[in-house]
Each structure stands twice: as C-alpha cells, then as structure tokens.
Amino acid sequence: MAMFESLSEKLQATFKRLRGKGKLTEADVNEAMREVRMALLEADVNFKVVKELIAKIKERAVGQEVLESLTPAQQVIKIVHEEIISLMGGSESKIQLSSKPPTVVMLIGLQGAGKTTQGAKLANMLKKQGKHPLLVACDIYRPAAIKQLEVLGAQIKVPVFSLGQVSPVKIAEESLEFARKNGHDLVILDTAGRLHVNEELMTELSDIREAVNPDEILLVVDAMTGQDAVNVAEAFHNQLGLNGVILSKMDGDTRGGAALSVKAVTGCPIKFAGVGERMDALEVFHPDRVASRILGMGDVLTLIEKAQQTIDEKKARELEEKIRKQEFTLDDYLDQMRQIKKMGSLSSLLEMIPGIGNQLKGVEIDEKDLGRIEAIICSMTPEERTKPVIIKDSRKKRIAKGSGTTVVEVGRFLKQFEQTKKMMKQLSGMPGMPGMGGAGKKSASKKGKKGKKGKKGGQRKNPLAKFPFPF
C-alpha cells in the first residue's frame, strides 16, 4: 500500500537530513512540495487546485525557522493543513431560510450522486429541528425514482408530492401551492440526475429555478469523484448559481479531494456530508477533518465526538477513579467493551485514528473475537471478575467450557487484561476521559502495526494483541 503511505511519513523521510539545520531553504521545500503534490493528487484534488495550493504553501514554508518543538516535516504538514482548511472555509451547515415560507431547497447533480437519498436525509434532519418539510419528486426520467422518494418519505414520515411523469417545472410549481395550503414551511425538490454537458436537461433546471425561485440550490457531489469534479461543479454553478454542496458517500475510504476542488471552483461552502445509507446519516461538514483526511491523517475529531456521544460522562469519571486506584475490574472492562460496540464497528473506528487507518487496510478485524472475550468474562463468577488473580487452572477450565473457548485463550486474555490495567494506570494521569488522550492513540497505532505483522507471520488472530484496550 505504498500508494497510501501517509504524507507525514514521506515528509519525515524527505526532511531526515534536515535536523539541526537553521532554516528551510527553497531547495528543501521544493523537495517536500513534490511529496505534497503527489499526496494531494492521489487524494483526487484537482490538478489546477493543487498547483495554486502548492504555490501558497511554498511561499509560507520557505524561510521558516526549523523549530525545536516541531520537526520540519510536521511544520510543513501544519502549513499544508492550514492552507487546505483556509481554502475550504469555515463550516456553514445551515439552510438559508426564507422570510416568506415555504423555504425552497433544490437538489441537483449527476446521475448516481445520491440526490434522492440526501434529500430524504435532509428532510429528516430539518424535521427533527422542527420544520414541516415536503419532498417533491421532480425526477420523471429514472425508472422508479418517484417510488424511491415515496418509500423514503414514508420511512421518515415526510409527505411526498408527485404528479407522475409530467413536466418537472409544473411539478415544482404545484408543489409550492400544495405546501402553502398544507402548512409545509420547507420544500425539498429532488431533481433528476443529469450530465452537465446535456444542454436540454440543464435548461430544464434553469426553468425550474425560474419557476420557483429556490432559496438554496445545493449540488450533490459524490466524494469519490476524480479530477472531473471541477468541470461538473463549474458547469452547474455557471448554469444555476449554487448556494452550497452536499458531499455524499463520505463513509467510503476515498480521501475526498473532490471537496477541495468543488469549493475552489465554485466558492460555495460544503454544507453537509452523507455518511451512510441510513436516514440519519447526514452530518455537518467539518473542513478541518476533511483536510486531515485528504492528507491521510485520520479523523480524530469525529472519533472523539462519537466517543463523547456514547460514553456516559459520569461513568467515565467513575472509571477514571477506579483506574487511579487500580480497582479496574473485568466487569468494568466488559462495560467498556460494550460501550465501544455502541459506537459502531470497530474497524470503522480504527480507521479514524491517524496512522492506523491505512495500516489496517486489508487487515480484517474480527468483531467475533470481541464476542469471544465477552463470553469469557460472562462465564466468570462475580468474585472472579473483581479478583481475577484467583483464577487458576480449574477455574480456567470451567470458564473455557462455559464460554466455548480454550484454556489457553482464557489464560491469554487474563494476562492481557493485567497488562492493560497497568497501562491504564500510567494513562490515568491524563485529563479528560481515560485513555482517550494522546497516549492511548499512540499505543493503539503501535499495536495496529504489530497486528498486521502478526497476520503476515501467520500468528493466531487476537484482537487484543492489536488493540489492548478497546480505546
């Protein structure tokens, strides 16, 4: 996976000989910029956008003092990161509401970008915020597109307006009438997917715009889009004047360079990101996180946010206390494991950790192994869970039998638990949630490497070997 080697690793190598040097010279920076350029292009950032970015980054990097605290590589990464964020602008995930309801939102884009799905998700999100949305089926071309919107509408309990296969302009116009009569303060128009070079269909969009004068025209862009993203965004923007962008399919493993390209050519903010097929899988767009992702640095903030949503603050404090006093028991361990499970699949969580995501590509995390550990703990008596030291051979045999594992597995797990406990003790000095800070991250990443090697070497798969404590 040399292709996805992280930029920081590459830069680290480039700058190796620079240690102790006073300032970054133009020659030093040029070499680094080659790597930066590669990384951005591999992330599908448009070629021209990369060119402009590089020029800016270079200007800032040349002449920088080599600091004691940061390595030159880190310094350059920091500049690159900052420039990407500044290009992407702040997060602005709001729908411009009309002073005269209903507010009209029009979704447009290429075929298969995810307009219908994002439209329903958006309706769902705004409904939760107290709006009364109406979904409007303006895609009269694709087979069953209207039906799709109706099914989704039923799922989220949002009515769908459709007139069948009549002119989309007429549908849009009449939907507004319908909305006013029925007290809908928000109308979301789902239009048909079309190529930006199809003049006839592009004109149709202009006609709809003329007819209903939307408050928001949002372009839905597939996050996996390549260099062509600029052409697409430019064409739609020129034709209609966009207000914003929804980036779909961000739950894939694409670096998402299209985000940068689209923003650069249209100047429009990316307002939301689609992160799954479920109706609640629409998120606020965070430029800083996508900047990290484009650079292959992982998405720590999302991970932390997810953890915060799931992990009960009070419980976390209790836990910290226990760890400090070394009273951390197997029951607590089980509890933690279950909380982690609530956060989503382990592999998707691991992918968000910087440095680990790419190493884990292709390494399968067997979630069943976690189930096995759960079974082991559940097969212990309450006494055994608080005082695992009392577990000797005959108890191990019983536990193995009860959990459908082997004595060796039980033994190995107990040993790892002890090590984890020790490690947690060392970490407990950190502020906030135990293990959630930098140190936990580091160890997880180290273990990730080990896990991969282990697999190559044909060792037994053991999730704990990679991941001593599930966070």
Place this chain on the structure above:
Amino acid sequence: MAGIFGKLKDKLSKTRQGLVDRIEQVFTGASKIDDDLYEELEEILIQADVGVSTSLELVEMLRETVKERKISDPKDLQEVMKEQITGKLGEKSELRLSDSKPTVYLIVGVNGVGKTTTIGKLAKHLQEGGKKVLLAAGDTFRAAAIEQLEVWGERAGAEVIKQTEGADPAAVVYDAVQAAKSRAVDFLLIDTAGRLHNKVNLMNELAKIKRVVEREIADAPHEVLLVLDATTGQNAIQQVKLFQEVANVSGIVLTKLDGTAKGGVVIGIQGETRVPVKLIGIGEGIDDLKAFEPQEFAEALFV
C-alpha cells in the same frame, strides 16, 4: 462495432476540454520535444484521472522510447503514446459464455454507478439477439430498487425474479437460479445492492450471494462484473481491488463515459489490477452499452 467509436468520438468531441483535443494540442502545438512538453503531457494524463504513478510511468516510458528511437518531431510522440496506452489496456476481452444454460452474470459495485441501468441495457441487447434473459432483483435494500429493475425488465422483455424489500438477497438469488434452470433461460443477470467496498458486512453479504450461485451451478457465475463510474477518481482502484478480493471480479463495466470524465481511470486500473474492461456505458439510451475495444479506444483518444 465500427459505429461505436464514431459515437464515442462524437461524444468525446462534444467537450472541448476532451483528453483527445488537449493531447493533440500539446503534440501539434509544440515545436520541439523538451521537458515542458513532457510535463504538459503528464498534466493532461493526471487531469484525465490516469493517476499520478501511472502518468509518471507513461511519461517515463515515452522519454525512453524517444531516446531509443531518436524521435525529434513532437507529432511522432502521439503514435508512441497511443502504443503505450494500448499496451497498458491489454487485449480485448469478451464476456464469457457458458457451454450449458444458463450463463450467469453477477453485477456488483458501489452505490450510484449504474448497476441496474447496465443490467437493463444488457438484457435488452441479449433479448434482441434472440436470447432468453431472466433478471434477479438482488438489491433488496435500496428503496424502490426492485421496481426500478422491473421497469427495465419490461423494456427489455425479460422477467424479473424478486421478493420484497428487506428480503435476504441470497434467498432471492437462490430462487432466481432455480427459476433460471427450470425455465431453461440463456442468461441470468443478477442485480445487487450498491455497497461501499470498505463495509465488511456488506461485502460478506456479497460473498454469500456468490457462494449461493457457485453451489447451485457448477462454474457459475460466468462473469462477476464490477460497474465503475468513469467520474470516479483514484478510489476506483481501491474499489476494483476490494471487490476482486471478495467476489473475484472478472470484468469491469465503465459507465458514464459520455460526460467530461475522460476514462483515464481505465489506464490506471489496468496498470494496477489487470481486471479487463469488458463493456462501456456511453449514454442513457437502452442501446448505449458497448463492448470495450482497447485498440480502438486508444485510437479514438488520439485521432
């Protein structure tokens, strides 16, 4: 087949920024072969989604050939580049047919690439050729996916085996295979739900679907076709790799080549994975699915 590339060229030439024109411009506009020319060429390839490493490789190869053959006229570079790209694209690869009925094709891919549309077009093409086609509605997840396939089935005159939304796709496929056998159809085309290649559970589900087919018909599926959106960037390579691991992809269908995305991704994919491109989608019409011809494709890029 002659008409295909006429049409393709037609579509390509619609966009003035097409790879064709731009490369031509570089070749004919330059007065001598120098670093600037190579760099410009590299830029064009990258912008056509060929990928950084493949682009660098192609340009490097070009440099060497120029030295070897002592080429000095920029116009001659075109011929060499064409050769190289054709070389990378590999031999033309046709869809595999089974000796005994039915021939089974499993259609897979991420969301929104055009799987169902491809199946509709393929079914129509086969039915028109006098073959009896059965469709399996294996996308039981997405809202109204079954209805979408049914519409295509009607257009093509092919029957659809389906269950309800939310049903186990492997069960639908099992039914479809049985029906295909008992009705002695020539082709069974299996539609599957769009799935992102990094979702382990969904990929496991796909593996299960494939196992059901394998168990019921000895050497089936005869093709596992990965549908790729030509607009996709470098992530396409990941898609091919991961779908290949799970479902042993035997061919690629490259769709949406009628936009401004320039199919450079094909070259990149061939360089990295060796899964041949078998079909291309160049329009929304039911007849806009064509065989992929590497030679002509490369030609069409430079004519």
